[in-house]
Amino acid sequence: MAALLNIPFRCALNIVKAESETQTGKWIIEGFASISNSVDRQQDFITDQAIAQSSKELIDQTVLFNHDVSRPIGRVIHSEARPQGLFVRAEISKTEPEIWAKLKDRTLSKFSIRGRIMEAFTRFVEELQEDVTFINRMELVEVSVVSFILMLPTISPI
Numbered sequence: 001m002a003a004l005l006n007i008p009f010r011c012a013l014n015i016v017k018a019e020s021e022t023q024t025g026k027w028i029i030e031g032f033a034s035i036s037n038s039v040d041r042q043q044d045f046i047t048d049q050a051i052a053q054s055s056k057e058l059i060d061q062t063v064l065f066n067h068d069v070s071r072p073i074g075r076v077i078h079s080e081a082r083p084q085g086l087f088v089r090a091e092i093s094k095t096e097p098e099i100w101a102k103l104k105d106r107t108l109s110k111f112s113i114r115g116r117i118m119e120a121f122t123r124f125v126e127e128l129q130e131d132v133t134f135i136n137r138m139e140l141v142e143v144s145v146v147s148f149i150l151m152l153p154t155i156s157p158i
Contacts, residue, residue: 027074027092027100033058033111033143035085039125039132046135052081054115057140063090064144065099067114073099076143086113088143099145108145115140 036051056079063074073096078089088111092100102108119137124130 027094027096027103028077028089029074029092029103029145030078030087030089031111032082032084033079033086033088033113036081038085039128043128043130043132044135045132046085046138048081050135050138051086054138054140055079055081055086058088058113058143061140061142063092064142066146067112067142067144073145090143092145103145108147110146110148112144112146113140114142114144 034046034051036046036048039045058076058079061076062072063076065071065073072093074090074092076088076090078087080087092103099108116139117133117135117137118139120133120135122131122133125132
């Protein structure tokens, strides 16, 4: 079992809710930013352990648009490990009405995480006839709202 360290990765999933909170007037989105225990298109399998250990790292982090560090659009207000994976709730900045409109009409409907693999191993999976990287520990760098998906999971997120 060989350890892989500091390997960048990304994973994207659907935003399941985008609605204004009527009492506060805030623009809130939420959904799964990563699914645990499922192989994605890059042949990565993020374990429950990796999700649980990294889930709080995103709280108060800036939300980017398409992983562009020059395009901050909000902040993460809640992040938690759930049985399905990493659930994120974020507030979109009032300076981004165009992004908010696209979130509301579902033109934009995906979250994507970016981070580093800190502990993993690769194993051949007979059912897939491919090597799969099993991620046991990761460091999350950021979450983005994205217009495309690179790492669609092989199972439905919800």
